[in-house]
Amino acid sequence: xxxxxxxxxxxxxxxxxxxxxxxxxxxxxxxxxxxxxxxxxxxxxxxxxxxxxxxxxxxxxxxxxxxxxxxxxxxxxxxxxxxxxxxxxxxxxxxxxxxxxxxxxxxxxxxxxxxxxxxxxxxxxxxxxxxxxxxxxxxxxxxxxxxxxxxxxxxxxxxxxxxxxxxxxxxxxxxxxxxxxxxxxxxxxxxxxxxxxxxxxxxxxxxxxxxxxxxxxxxxxxxxxxxxxxxxxxxxxxxxxxxxxxxxxxxxxxxxxx
Amino acid sequence: xxxxxxxxxxxxxxxxxxxxxxxxxxxxxxxxxxxxxxxxxxxxxxxxxxxxxxxxxxxxxxxxxxxxxxxxxxxxxxxxxxxxxxxxxxxxxxxxxxxxxxxxxxxxxxxxxxxxxxxxxxxxxxxxxxxxxxxxxxxxxxxxxxxxxxxxxxxxxxxxxxxxxxxxxxxxxxxxxxxxxxxxxxxxxxxxxxxxxxxxxxxxxxxxxxxxxxxxxxxxxxxxxxxxxxxxxxxxxxxxxxxxxxxxxxxxxxxxxx
Numbered sequence: 035x036x037x038x039x040x041x042x043x044x045x046x047x048x049x050x051x052x053x054x055x056x057x058x059x060x061x062x063x064x065x066x067x068x069x070x071x072x073x074x075x076x077x078x079x080x081x082x083x084x085x086x087x088x089x090x091x092x093x094x095x096x097x098x099x100x101x102x103x104x105x106x107x108x109x110x111x112x113x114x115x116x117x118x119x120x121x122x123x124x125x126x127x128x129x130x131x132x133x134x135x136x137x138x139x140x141x142x143x144x145x146x147x148x149x150x151x152x153x154x155x156x157x158x159x160x161x162x163x164x165x166x167x168x169x170x171x172x173x174x175x176x177x178x179x180x181x182x183x184x185x186x187x188x189x190x191x192x193x194x195x196x197x198x199x200x201x202x203x204x205x206x207x208x209x210x211x212x213x214x215x216x217x218x219x220x221x222x223x224x225x226x227x228x229x230x231x232x233x234x235x236x237x238x239x240x241x242x243x244x245x246x247x248x249x250x251x252x253x254x255x256x257x258x259x260x261x262x263x264x265x266x267x268x269x270x271x272x273x274x275x276x277x278x279x280x281x282x283x284x285x286x287x288x289x290x291x292x
Numbered sequence: 293x294x295x296x297x298x299x300x301x302x303x304x305x306x307x308x309x310x311x312x313x314x315x316x317x318x319x320x321x322x323x324x325x326x327x328x329x330x331x332x333x334x335x336x337x338x339x340x341x342x343x344x345x346x347x348x349x350x351x352x353x354x355x356x357x358x359x360x361x362x363x364x365x366x367x368x369x370x371x372x373x374x375x376x377x378x379x380x381x382x383x384x385x386x387x388x389x390x391x392x393x394x395x396x397x398x399x400x401x402x403x404x405x406x407x408x409x410x411x412x413x414x415x416x417x418x419x420x421x422x423x424x425x426x427x428x429x430x431x432x433x434x435x436x437x438x439x440x441x442x443x444x445x446x447x448x449x450x451x452x453x454x455x456x457x458x459x460x461x462x463x464x465x466x467x468x469x470x471x472x473x474x475x476x477x478x479x480x481x482x483x484x485x486x487x488x489x490x491x492x493x494x495x496x497x498x499x500x501x502x503x504x505x506x507x508x509x510x511x512x513x514x515x516x517x518x519x520x521x522x523x524x525x526x527x528x529x530x531x532x533x534x535x536x537x538x539x540x541x542x543x544x545x546x547x548x549x550x
Binding site: 110159163165171172173175176179180185188189190192194195212213214 | 368417421423429430431433434437438443446447448450452453470471472
């Protein structure tokens, strides 16, 4: 057990499975619209790769903004811009209407939670405050909560409020302050090691959740000073750096005696 | 029915009954601690008046801050300061310990919702986004939500984020923007007419909820240019100024076809 009063949860890849949902939805929509073009290779596109590149584009922009090279954009705007580039890259220009493209961007608002998310965090809520902390804009989080029935969270902190992105230290420290807690009374929960390491530097506790669909790419896309330590992946020696390492949120609830 | 996509709800006196809860809790606590002092008049204190003065102190400070005469404080800090003054005014100095005073401040974190709040807003949630919009700080809202099971709200906007108080126009307009809506697509729901009138000036829709425990004092404590129009109270000619006037949230749900 770790001595904290509240948990702040990362969203994409930590509480919701963006990769599976997005890949399936993109693939289904491609099938549905495949008769529009003569080139039937649409069905053979690698939607897994498309989805991953969409997320990579997001990570690269966040890094670029955090190093002062790009302005703040909502994650919705950002996802829209990246989608436009991917459509060119995957040779899909003119296939989908503007409305359909908007619907594709909104796929990020409707993602399936991992099966342990709601039961685990609901249990945890008996004794602890649970909040979301995400770069996602407010509207995206509101829709995500409504679509996935994420009532297990007491609050949702969106980086949109600060007009800058995580892991900006101000965001972490302001969240602690607004919960009337000291940093060491708050744990960050994420599947991304570099995010946890940044929070740790500020005095917050850290919980690594080892998702099966984790890709090293997510950490590789993050620019941190000490990225080199992370390449061993899960189960490696790096994990002792975190206050707690778990496989899912049922395990987190159990280890916190909930 | 009004044509909106989202409702933003005021909290104290609109969704939770602060006056009844506070008065009862203060009275109970006074009874519990009455043997500590020889002066048995403690039991005869007017806890209704104490509670009202506590709220009035809040309203006066908000007005003072909004006109540039006082700095931003969290509502918790403000409630603590006002309580200290009231304790002197009601001749209760040294009766309660610091911990007990903190518990009294935290009474504001644990208020009963009106009986129509949860069923009405839950019904409304089938078709509309429902969010809290309050001067209360984040921790206060988080506790209020946990204690009263206010899962019917999709989001909680706290003025603490902006470090200024409602009715600052920036807060209303930022909330609309963050919900990806135009002002006319959003309705403010409150029992306080002056708040609604301020929101209306910005283009938002307005819903007046007529709570039985409403006191004119609440509007009288607000400094608005056109306060004079409000003195007629409920049912008067002023009510046509609002897009919708309801008696409770079951009625709101019904009038929105939920």
